[in-house]
Amino acid sequence: MLPRVVTWSPSVTLVPTQGCFNACDYCSFRRPLGQEPPLELSEARAQLRQRPEATEVLLLSGEVHPASAEREAWFARLCALGVEALRQGRLPHTNAGPLSLREMARLARLNPSLGLMFEGVGPAYDRQHRQAPSKRLAVRLEQLQQAGRLGIPFTTGLLLGLGESWEARRQALTFLAELQGRWGHLQEVILQPWRPDGCEAVPISGPEQAELLEVIALARQMLPAEVHLQTPPNLWPLEALPEAIAAGIDDLGGIDCTDVINPAYPQPTPLALQALLERHDLQLQPRPCVHRRWWGGLPRHLRLAVEAVDQQLQLRWAVSGC
Numbered sequence: 001m002l003p004r005v006v007t008w009s010p011s012v013t014l015v016p017t018q019g020c021f022n023a024c025d026y027c028s029f030r031r032p033l034g035q036e037p038p039l040e041l042s043e044a045r046a047q048l049r050q051r052p053e054a055t056e057v058l059l060l061s062g063e064v065h066p067a068s069a070e071r072e073a074w075f076a077r078l079c080a081l082g083v084e085a086l087r088q089g090r091l092p093h094t095n096a097g098p099l100s101l102r103e104m105a106r107l108a109r110l111n112p113s114l115g116l117m118f119e120g121v122g123p124a125y126d127r128q129h130r131q132a133p134s135k136r137l138a139v140r141l142e143q144l145q146q147a148g149r150l151g152i153p154f155t156t157g158l159l160l161g162l163g164e165s166w167e168a169r170r171q172a173l174t175f176l177a178e179l180q181g182r183w184g185h186l187q188e189v190i191l192q193p194w195r196p197d198g199c200e201a202v203p204i205s206g207p208e209q210a211e212l213l214e215v216i217a218l219a220r221q222m223l224p225a226e227v228h229l230q231t232p233p234n235l236w237p238l239e240a241l242p243e244a245i246a247a248g249i250d251d252l253g254g255i256d257c258t259d260v261i262n263p264a265y266p267q268p269t270p271l272a273l274q275a276l277l278e279r280h281d282l283q284l285q286p287r288p289c290v291h292r293r294w295w296g297g298l299p300r301h302l303r304l305a306v307e308a309v310d311q312q313l314q315l316r317w318a319v320s321g322c
């Protein structure tokens with residue numbers, strides 16, 4: 001029997017701004033709007049130079065209110081950074097909060113895939129999002145539907161461990177399964193354990209881990225088989241990763257040198273991941289930001305860019321394993 005394949009994407013994260021008009025209770029990434037200068041192209045280029053092997057450029061941004069006078073400049077910056085990534089032969093993947101139809105359609109010409117966390121449903125999330133208007137359930141659902149109507153390969157996910165009930169978890173997965181049944185655009189669902197921020201990582205406890213494994217198994221059962229299930233490897237105990245894979249995880253997402261959202265949780269290196277997985281008869285395989293099943297629906301210029309990146313990744317991985 002061939003070893004089961006687990007994928008990941010060599011990634012570098014650019015943050016156009018940490019300024020955000022929302023204020024989610026759990027967020028330590030956010031800065032008040034207007035306090036810090038936005039990311040300039042020259043600085044972005046310098047950051048990209050530090051990570052020549054990264055084929056995915058994750059554009060992870062705080063959100064500017066749709067009615068703000070700053071919105072147009074913010075959006076123009078997202079586009080300029082996407083263009084720069086493509087110009088360098090890399091693939092942008094933008095996750096910048098809810099977008100208008102025009103904005104999303106524009107970004108879909110530059111990004112092979114886009115992302116937005118669904119996060120979850122129910123009172124546990126409502127409490128955390130009292131001051132985050134763009135995290136309302138109706139807004140998130142509408143965004144995932146809009147991406148489906150536009151045929152955009154999409155990454156979404158659930159944030160787990162905020163006190164949500166099993167009923168709420170089932171309901172959230174039902175929403176995602178229905179969206180996929182209608183549009184078929186959900187390429188990945190991230191099952192992300194919420195971890196406290198701070199100077200030091202707080203490892204997942206045994207009981208937390210057991211419960212998360214049940215959530216993964218439930219997601220695998222409820223979501224169509226083509227939807228990849230992803231978990232960030234820096235948020236799991238490394239030695240327990242094979243158990244998460246046995247439960248249904250088949251992707252480790254974009255891996256940068258650090259995690260800008262959870263900086264206290266160090267990223268394992270691809271070589272450490274590969275060695276671990278090989279011991280469990282699993283095979284680690286690099287991939288572009290968009291999974292192969294969705295390549296055929298991409299605009300031609302993006303499909304060519306994705307194919308070129310894939311060739312480069314497979315060659316590099318075969319030769320040097322990094």
Ligand code: SF4
Nearest residue numbers: 020022023024027030
């Ligand atoms: S929307 Fe994102 S960046 Fe803004 S406060 Fe919430 S989690 Fe933080």
